[in-house]
Amino acid sequence: MAAKDGDGWTECSQGHRHWGLHGASGLLVVHHDDRGVPYVLMQKRSWWSHHGGTWGLPGGARDSHEDAVTTALREAREEAALAGDGLRVQGVYLDDHGGWAFETVIAESAELLAAVPANSESSELRWLPLPEISDRRLHPGFAATWDEIQGEIRPETIVLDVANIVGARAERGWWRDRLGAATRLLEDVSRLRLTHPVLAQWYPRVVAVVEGAARSAPAVPGIQVVGATGSGDDAIVDVVRQAKPWERVLVVTADRGLRERVHELGAETVGPKWLLSQLGG
Secondary structure, three states, rough: OOOOOOOOOOOOOOEEEEEEEOEEEHHHHHHOOOOOOEEEEEEOOOOOOOOOEOOOEEEOOOOOOOOOOHHHHHHHHOOOOOOOOOOEEEEEEEEEEEEEEEEEEEEEEOOOOOOOOOOOOOOEEEEEEHHOOOOOEEEEHHHHHHHHHHHHOEEEEEEEEHHHHHHOOOOHEEEEHHHHEEEHHHHHHHHHOOOOOOOEEEEEEEEEEEEEHOOOOOOEOOOEEEEEOOOOOHHHHHHHHHHOOOOOEEEEEEOOHHHHHHOOOEEEOOHHHHHHHHHOO
């Protein structure tokens, strides 16, 4: 293992030449303004580089010891002087060419971070509003995947109706120890890699609402635990109401009345089986 041991040209099974012996990744940073318009930080490649003069993402070859997120953040720092502080990774899109892959790491930024060319690979860096991106001369690899990726750049939150899911899970004796059953569920979810129809890796915000005897459930890494002081349904509705208008919210519950209430606020719903099937039952 050594820094830059991924530098070099290779060929995929489709017969295309690619930079990155172990694959490559890039960082797609998105910021939504107060009106909900997405802005993406785009890089114009220097004239001398591969596909010079085109617009794409800061990125490059992955070293053998790195994952996609580590590579994308490192390349953004090297090419755009962009620190990873303040970014929240939402997911990874995999463009697999067979024997070689480019992974687009999607990250949310709360502001339009300052970014300037930090080495000779970039001639310009600019935050572009979503409608203007397709008007640019795009890097062919970015252009080939952009139509699919752009549908996945808004932040996503999953809200768990823990009492409802625990009931559907029906562990033996769960009703006698609701706190223990809720805690086990949260711990299992925290270790789960949730599946997504488009993204190879998905990191939504997860908010778990607990109520009644389970209200004192402890904090779990990667999950925001909300203890309902009254009705659990009311607490879930409050969580949904606090979401930004452009944010996708998915509520996991089988409660028909709750589903109707959150649908009125623009949220989507799935039943507990969606989650429990990924947990193995």
